[in-house]
């Protein structure tokens with residue numbers, strides 16, 4: 001079985017377990033949203049998800065999508081990122097353990113970079129009796145496209 005297929009099966013099982021143990025309803029909407037989440041290998045926001053649900057002719061409200069995402073965060077399938085002042089971005093947890101984020105403060109673009117040495121280093125840190133489950137690292141700066149644009153405007157002055 002492909003890794004992707006296995007991942008969605010694990011996520012569905014996790015969600016089912018979470019809903020059962022918290023006495024929440026196993027609505028088909030929640031599972032449909034989960035499927036759309038798993039079609040993403042990158043970051044996405046609520047609006048993107050909402051539009052994708054619409055294009056699959058699955059009519060749910062924005063707040064249903066939002067609440068489902070909060071639920072997925074609580075049960076550990078999805079991780080929420082707040083990059084600067086933009087809308088919150090989400091990604092699958094299984095996807096996010098191995099990269100950190102470069103965020104352009106000009107256009108808001110997010111680039112993922114893998115840096116195994118750095119990841120290993122941070123993972124191996126001990127902070128007293130604090131038990132680390134995960135970390136996320138955001139590096140803010142200006143992307144090359146914006147850098148080019150900025151150079152052009154200064155040259156034209």
Ligand SMILES: [Zn+2]
Pocket residue numbers: 043091096099100101112
């Ligand atoms: Zn990420």
Ligand SMILES: [Zn+2]
Pocket residue numbers: 104105106107108109142143144145146147
């Ligand atoms: Zn930029």
